[in-house]
Amino acid sequence: MSNSLDSYLVLSALLFAVGSFGFLARRNAISMLMSIELMINAVNLTIVAFGAFVEPLKTHAAVIALIVIAVAAAEATVGLAIIIAIYRNKKTPLVDEYDAMSQ
Amino acid sequence: MPIGDSIPFVGIRWDDLLFVMLAATLLVSALLVVTLRDIIRCGLSLTVSFASLAGIYVMLGNPLIAATQVLVYIGAISVLILFAIMLTQTKNAPSKLVFQTQVLVAAVAAVFIGGVIIATILTTTWPSGGQRLWTATADVAHLLFHDYVLPFEAVSVLLTAAVVGGVYLARREIGKNEGDKP
Numbered sequence A: 001m002s003n004s005l006d007s008y009l010v011l012s013a014l015l016f017a018v019g020s021f022g023f024l025a026r027r028n029a030i031s032m033l034m035s036i037e038l039m040i041n042a043v044n045l046t047i048v049a050f051g052a053f054v055e056p057l058k059t060h061a062a063v064i065a066l067i068v069i070a071v072a073a074a075e076a077t078v079g080l081a082i083i084i085a086i087y088r089n090k091k092t093p094l095v096d097e098y099d100a101m102s103q
Numbered sequence B: 001m002p003i004g005d006s007i008p009f010v011g012i013r014w015d016d017l018l019f020v021m022l023a024a025t026l027l028v029s030a031l032l033v034v035t036l037r038d039i040i041r042c043g044l045s046l047t048v049s050f051a052s053l054a055g056i057y058v059m060l061g062n063p064l065i066a067a068t069q070v071l072v073y074i075g076a077i078s079v080l081i082l083f084a085i086m087l088t089q090t091k092n093a094p095s096k097l098v099f100q101t102q103v104l105v106a107a108v109a110a111v112f113i114g115g116v117i118i119a120t121i122l123t124t125t126w127p128s129g130g131q132r133l134w135t136a137t138a139d140v141a142h143l144l145f146h147d148y149v150l151p152f153e154a155v156s157v158l159l160t161a162a163v164v165g166g167v168y169l170a171r172r173e174i175g176k177n178e179g180d181k182p
Helices: A006-025 A029-053 A054-092 B012-035 B037-057 B065-090 B103-123 B137-144 B149-172
Strands: none
Touching: A006 A029, A006 A054, A029 A054, A029 B012, A029 B037, A054 B065, A054 B137, A054 B149, B012 B037, B037 B065, B037 B149, B065 B103, B065 B137, B103 B137
């Protein structure tokens, strides 16, 4: 089981599905951001799994995974800063109360 | 004393046992992240899922990525998320409703996405060697600083821009929010 590429890919697909459910269903903006992190982790797991099982991709996959981690860190920084800025104006972290454009 | 390739008397390989344990921890903690009511516990369980994913990276023969996962995700992003949770938590916030009203549609969509991806994975024959390869860190460094040096520099510019942008977005405007202390 641990020596087949399929099991890692299925694991990452399940993780991606869980993350997408959280992104669509949660009300709290920070929960949505955490779900995005889960999805990014699932994609990264796919990249590393391909690198570990396919010989020509071996080192390329590691480099791409490092770049993905750095971009995810940048995304988390800006996303949390935006959430804190919105919270300062609206006094709520719940996304369904951000309705200024529908009024 | 060296231990064998598989568990004595049971016949399951150690690798498989480790993979199942790490995968179960990962999926259970990810489910807790999206379902728990208390958002602080969501953040802590997100840390657990990052840690088990680092273990899976080690199993995949990629210790550099595992170390980066621990440093960046557990060390930086988890702490950042916990900080943001504590900054935005209100005592009187209505925490009765964790989910949106579209939760059933979201569940159906997530199951559909997962089903489609898994079906695609299982019906495709991948060019897999059938055993895990070990990635040497020296090769990664060589590739990163020769062939991938332009993405590397672009990422460094992106990180600088993200830090500046984060400080700009989250700063308190002097004179505007002078009176209202949270």
